[in-house]
Amino acid sequence: MNPSTDQTVILGGGFTGLFTALHLSQQRYPLPIILIDRKERFIFKPLLYELLSNEMDVDLVWPRYEKLLHNSGVMFIRDTVQAIDLHQRQVKLTSSLRYTYRHLVLALGSTTGYFGVKGARENTLPFRTAEEAIALRQHLRDCLQRATQIADPQQRRTLLTVAVIGAGPSGVELAATLADLLPKWYAKLRGNIAEIRVVLLNRGTEILKGDINNPLRETAQTSLQQRTVGVELLMEAEITAVHYHQVEFKRHNHLEKLQAATIVWTAGTTTHPLIEALPISDPFRDKQGRLKVTATLQLPEFPAVFAGGDCAVNGEDPLPPTAQVAYQQGAAIARNLQAIVEGDQPSAAEVNLRGTLLKLGLGESAANLFDRFEIKGKLGHLIRQATYLQLLPTPAHNFNATTDWLTNEIFYRYNQPKRSARVWQWIGGTVAIAALLGSSLLAWRVTQPEQFNRFWRKTGLPTLFEQ
Template identity: 60%
Template structure:
């Protein structure tokens, strides 16, 4: 294998290519904006960055679209970084070349893999065809329009069984996304239904969870109990059916097995939050099996380099450092982006690389309209409206957008609270 000196001691004009404009990819690019020794390209299949943690606030109109879905060309304006709109078709790690579906090809000096994950439907019949995802702004508006339509239809039907189905929303998966979705809809749908003359008590939110508890791998026991209590206190009813394994999804109904019995639930809306899979392009890379985990994610060194291809870095949902595994969250990904940029600069300058360090402030979870729970430094919990204010300001602080104007006015608020709680 070539030594780092042999790989990086070069003045060739090949660029740094960043694949994926999520938190890891975008923040890698932004932290490289002062590097002028070689060109930098950021490639993504969408025009817009999507701040996924705040998609619930987009659904509820608590934040505006332009705040959480800014265009990449605006974010990178005057940065010297080239944005390329395109879908990655293949990566040739040996030839150091990226191919796009458009036919364009990009050779690279350094490559950053930040393609994120895709939805896994776990081979459940009908799941992909008959459920709704919640990953993009389009998903948000499509779900909102669908739900409003179901509520309208419910006010015009005389059939009680049909009305019950129209007012039933089933969420598959009780991880953080499923719990946040359930709590949000349980407060939001009544505000839409009451003006139509409907009874909010008729709305039914059902979570189907295969495992025996909610938020199994996402949070602490204390925050889990807070979430369980919050789900019981929403405006509309939320039912959590644990030990429920979905077997099939049909138009307007779900089949699942619980306690050894096959059950059928009529629901006009089914939201899928149950599983993620690695990106197909990542799956196709010629990486040895011992350098992947059981989920097929790429194993990286503490410096976030691929062991077999040290000129390639990987972060976010598609990679994991087995010596220091981190949750797949925004606060982890943006710090990894900064670490990758630092190490690329070090390589170009002939300096030593440093392991990526991630400092987790804690866990933030939305639990209804204007309500959240925040566990800071895994020791202190703040919930309700104050928790919501901290969650929103903390997320906005990450945004490389006009949100920073808001943060400049409110950032002192969250910082002082954090310092007082931490005793620093």
């Protein structure tokens, strides 16, 4: 039992939880800060595909909390939350430890939702955590190895078929990545890459429907067909059951089956069980069971509790469950906690949607900047990588003033109402993009110096940066 009650406890070390803790540390928050997560490492989820493909260093995408929180004053506890008592202001862990809090931050995220589809949980691979990405990578490599040793064409076809269920952003990005990655791996094994199939199944009539990335839908759909092996789209496919190496679905009133040794489930999420168990009245939950919060990100019935990320929603201003939203909510919660301990009133959280970024294969992405400019291909990929590198919670980038200026310049300033001629918007956009590209090179140099120096040696850039 921890006897202290004058402390702030944060449950969940995702974007909202981790950045709440880091911002509190930067603000010299006077109360003890405790961050609890069941994992040893933070996973930068937008770069989960780079972890799968080894496009980026593991420690960059999947760093240890111990390293991220070094000298921050934040106490990190690796444990699993067993129960939350909002009335007694207490959190119980599976280790039998209990923590009583003055303020609580709920950032537990969501869990994979299977929506009652028979066999889905048992026969599919989820793709939401680093461990799941690594497991998928190993499974795929095993399938490719086995395919090289099997003469039967039908068995080999099953081993070389990947079914991705769900055509939201995760499904689209994963399918695009695999359609480039698997041929690359299989070619090294001297296999026939034409035999590889990547199939994207979706219940709706189009990909990315109703998603924040919807403006990039046409670009994404075209890009899926232009991968090393084109992604096969099966729209209006309602999954009825998943069996071992088989997806069963209804399409145009006909029951169909797809044989695939790899079936990945990206069809949606559901409310975290701990959030479901909280004593929150029905009027203060949405249809999915998420917690409705006030504009200040507090629970109406329990104002000592803040919530953000996937487990919460502002009923008056619903926002998509994305990393950029969770990141900004973490900063807003930290500001409000600081205000409360200083005797001030908390203020409404301001979350600005700063464009969208979509990975569309190895080394290719699409970026929708200012809701006005779409940049795709290699340049889009560079912008995506640079933007995410700026948000990585590493010592080289933590809350750097340049980062704040850059993201505001690129994704916020140019979303304001038109007040000047279009030419100035184009000039401003060009300058912002140039700044972003420059910051990308700087981030590359800081995070992977040996690779940077080797790649750019002939250009003289390493010497320039040293100067």
